[in-house]
Structures are given as C-alpha cells and as structure tokens.
Amino acid sequence: MNKYTLIIWLYFTIFFIDSAPITSKSNSISLKKITTKLLLKEGLQFYKDHHMLKYQSIFVTDQARLISAKKRSENLTRSNVIGYYGEITVGNQAFRTLFDLGSSDLWIPSQNCTQHPCSIHRRFNERLSKTFRPINISYSVKYGAGSVYGTLGQDNVLVGEIESVGQIFGLAWKEEGSFFETQEFDGIFGMGFNNLSSIKTPTTFSNMVEQKAVKDPCFGIYLERSDDAGHRGSLTLGGIDKTKFTGNLNYNNVSKFNGNYSVWIIDVDDISINGHKLNFKTKKAIFDTGNDLILMPDKDAKIYHKFINGSSFNNGTYFVPCRTTDLVAYIIGGISYNIDQSDLVTGSYCYSSVQPAGDGDTWTFGDPFLRNVYSVYNIKNYSIGLAPVSKTA
Missing domain, CATH: 2.40.70.10 (Acid Proteases)
Structure with a gap:
C-alpha cells in the first residue's frame, strides 16, 4: 500500500466511523405498568397524598395537610404506586427500575441491605462488577410515601444499548415505609432535571447526552391506551x-x-x-x-x-x-x-x-x-x- 492509498483508506475509515449513526444501537426499551394493590377508593386518596408529599418542596406550604397526608400513607401497608418500569443493567447486573419523571436520582438495592424489601428484590453485588468504584458518601432520597438511605457508588449503566459510563448512583442500605415492600421494580431511575437530584449528581440520561451516547438530548415516552390489551409502553432515548x-x-x-x-x-x-x-x-x-x-x-x-x-x-x-x-x-x-x-x-x-x-x-x-x-x-x-x-x- 503506497502512501496515497493509505491516506485515502484512513480518510474513509475515519469518515465512516465518525458519521456512523448512533441510532444504530437499540435506544428503545419496553415498559410495563405497575398497578396498585389498594382498594380503589384507598388508591384515589393514596395518589393525592403521594403527589402532595412528592412535590412538597415545590408547591405545598400547608404543613397541616402534609402531616395528614403522611399519616394516611403510613397507615396503608403493602401499598403500591402507579408507574412504569423497564430493565437496565448496572455493572453487568440486571435490575428493574421505575422510570420517574418527577425525580432525578438513580438508586438500586445494595447487597448489604438485609431489610425485607431489599431481600425480595435484586441487589447489587459490588464484587461482581470489575468497573464498580465505591464512593464513601451517604445519601437519602425521599419520595411521597417512602425514603431510601445508603451510600453512593459509580459504575456503567446500560439502558437498551445506550450506556452512561461512570454513572454515580445510590446503593440503598435501608428503605423506609411500606411503599417499596411489594413493588415489582427494584429501584428508581429519575428522569427529571439535574437540579432536582437529591444526591447532587447529573442524571443518567444527562450523562448519556454529555458523553454523546445518544444523538439528541431528548427521550420519548409512549403509553398504551387504557382499553388496549395489557398495560405497557416504551421509552426511547x-x-x-x-x-x-x-x-x-x-x-x-x-x-x-x-x-x-x-x-x-x-x-x-x-x-x-x-x-x-x-x-x-x-x-x-x-x-x-x-x-x-x-x-x-x-x-x-x-x-x-x-x-x-x-x-x-x-x-x-x-x-x-x-x-x-x-x-x-x-x-x-x-x-x-x-x-x-x-x-x-x-x-x-x-x-x-x-x-x-x-x-x-x-x-x-x-x-x-x-x-x-x-x-x-x-x-x-x-x-x-x-x-x-x-x-x-
């Protein structure tokens, strides 16, 4: 191969590598709906209370109403909340996470969590991931009817075939409230803005954008109609x-x-x-x-x-x-x-x-x-x- 042939070969190689469409990777995953196990009347009140508690830092100022909502939520044992979950991979370990527009943190249960809610879900084993790095900083995230506590970690997160490299996330050592006890999902994947993060770190999707793992800085959500067979949807990153x-x-x-x-x-x-x-x-x-x-x-x-x-x-x-x-x-x-x-x-x-x-x-x-x-x-x-x-x- 002479030098001119080599230059042409390099040019086409670089061009096609650089221009290869990112969307050739699978950037969509299926979602499944979680349905409440509460009686319908209890469920209606639960949604109202959960919403009030979830967004209290932004909208609610009436403390008396907040206290009443919290008490009602605490009295509802083995409750479930509506939402949609899908499968992700953290450090080569699979988890089901609830994709939540109203929060901005990713957390999953830690292998070190021995509470009942953790024991009945998939738990992250640090020793099984060669790319995991511990971060000895504690965190807590509060949701409408429950809270999680633990320490931070860093690892690669995969959604479909889209990866966030070195993503900081929460490892839950403790879960409070019956909110998480019977959930079909293992953890929560926040899809809000970075400013909403309780652990003060960029969201997983934000990192995907910054690392150019996706073509556009947006994600799309489709939910099946209520009269369709089954309750599913899809998330496209x-x-x-x-x-x-x-x-x-x-x-x-x-x-x-x-x-x-x-x-x-x-x-x-x-x-x-x-x-x-x-x-x-x-x-x-x-x-x-x-x-x-x-x-x-x-x-x-x-x-x-x-x-x-x-x-x-x-x-x-x-x-x-x-x-x-x-x-x-x-x-x-x-x-x-x-x-x-x-x-x-x-x-x-x-x-x-x-x-x-x-x-x-x-x-x-x-x-x-x-x-x-x-x-x-x-x-x-x-x-x-x-x-x-x-x-x-």
Whole structure:
C-alpha cells in the first residue's frame, strides 16, 4: 500500500466511523405498568397524598395537610404506586427500575441491605462488577410515601444499548415505609432535571447526552391506551419513535421554579368540553407517569365537572357516568389534544379520572392524559413535545 492509498483508506475509515449513526444501537426499551394493590377508593386518596408529599418542596406550604397526608400513607401497608418500569443493567447486573419523571436520582438495592424489601428484590453485588468504584458518601432520597438511605457508588449503566459510563448512583442500605415492600421494580431511575437530584449528581440520561451516547438530548415516552390489551409502553432515548404518533410534534417550554429547571411542567391554555371552553387562565401541569389520575386544585376540579354530564360529588370524590359520551380536550400551546372517552372514567365504581387535590394553579397530568399523546422531553431545549398518539401504535 503506497502512501496515497493509505491516506485515502484512513480518510474513509475515519469518515465512516465518525458519521456512523448512533441510532444504530437499540435506544428503545419496553415498559410495563405497575398497578396498585389498594382498594380503589384507598388508591384515589393514596395518589393525592403521594403527589402532595412528592412535590412538597415545590408547591405545598400547608404543613397541616402534609402531616395528614403522611399519616394516611403510613397507615396503608403493602401499598403500591402507579408507574412504569423497564430493565437496565448496572455493572453487568440486571435490575428493574421505575422510570420517574418527577425525580432525578438513580438508586438500586445494595447487597448489604438485609431489610425485607431489599431481600425480595435484586441487589447489587459490588464484587461482581470489575468497573464498580465505591464512593464513601451517604445519601437519602425521599419520595411521597417512602425514603431510601445508603451510600453512593459509580459504575456503567446500560439502558437498551445506550450506556452512561461512570454513572454515580445510590446503593440503598435501608428503605423506609411500606411503599417499596411489594413493588415489582427494584429501584428508581429519575428522569427529571439535574437540579432536582437529591444526591447532587447529573442524571443518567444527562450523562448519556454529555458523553454523546445518544444523538439528541431528548427521550420519548409512549403509553398504551387504557382499553388496549395489557398495560405497557416504551421509552426511547436520544430520539423519537415516529410510529407512535400522528401529525407533528408541537413543543412547549418548561417552566422554572426558584430560577431552576426541576420538574417537567408546562403552561396549559384551557380545557374544552363538548366544544365549550372553560376559560382557565395561568394554569400549569406537571407531567408524571407515576399517577393514574389527572389532579387539579379543588376549585378547578369543581368547574371541570360542572360541564361533565351526569357527574356527581361525594365525600371528596367525583363520579362520572360509566359510559360517558362527553368530548374533552386539553388545549396546550394553541393545540387541542383529545382525551379518549375511556380515559374520562376509572374503575368499576366509575370514579372520574379528574380528582381534586388542594389549592393553587398547578395540575398533574397522569396516565389519563399521557395515554392520549406521544410525549418528548428535551433536557437541552427545556421543552416537552406533544403529538396525538397513533391509533395503530
């Protein structure tokens, strides 16, 4: 091989290596839904209390209500929470983690945790990973109805075929509350912004972006419709799955709190019911895959149900006709997103999927909204993209 042939060979080799599409790696994983083991009425209150406790640092100031919510949660033994989990690999060891939009930390149980919640889940064995590095710093992460404590570690984390090298994560030595005892998942994979991290480290997905393991700084979430067979979904890292939606993605700016980006929250224009706009103003909505309801302040839920034909209110809970025919759409960024009528009602007792949860101007969009859209979360542009979900997905 002469020098000119060598130069040409090197040029093409470097070019094709550098331009090789990152998306050739599998960047999508399947998600499975966790369903509550509580009675439905207990479950409704649990979702409200869990939401209040989970976001107390951002929204809630009424300490008396917080104390009441915590007591109720503590009295619910062997409880389960709604959410979606998938399989990841940490140091060549497989774990099921709940992908949580409302938190920003990754943790899994440690082999050194001897509590019952840990013993019935997969636990990380430091000696089985050649790439693990211990970090002798303690941490704690609090969730709505439970907490975890332990020490930090560092290892490679794989989601599908996308890797975060040297990811700092929590090894749980202790879990408090019945919240984790019967869960189908082993740990939690936070998908919020870095500023929300309790262990003060970049999120796993943020590291994937910085390490250029993914093409784009966004992830997409698809959740099956409520009337589909089974409750599953998919998470796509570093891109979008165009088979899951129709039309174009419309992007909406995420709002800051105390000068920082923390949770996925955007402005909502209004709600339309049977063609009648409710004239809501200055409303915001948190996107949370960990809730099976749409939660609104008491006054907003009351206005909403005035326009739902046949709705009723009893003991803090709204009911709607089991086969409601109302046409409901949420208007965001000037675009209307229709809610399938099956998502206006939940459970055999026909509870409304919209329930009251305190004061203020902030709503929470759980599954009844998220099942109707394909949502894309961009951590660099600080935006959420939405498109109607494909009926054939």
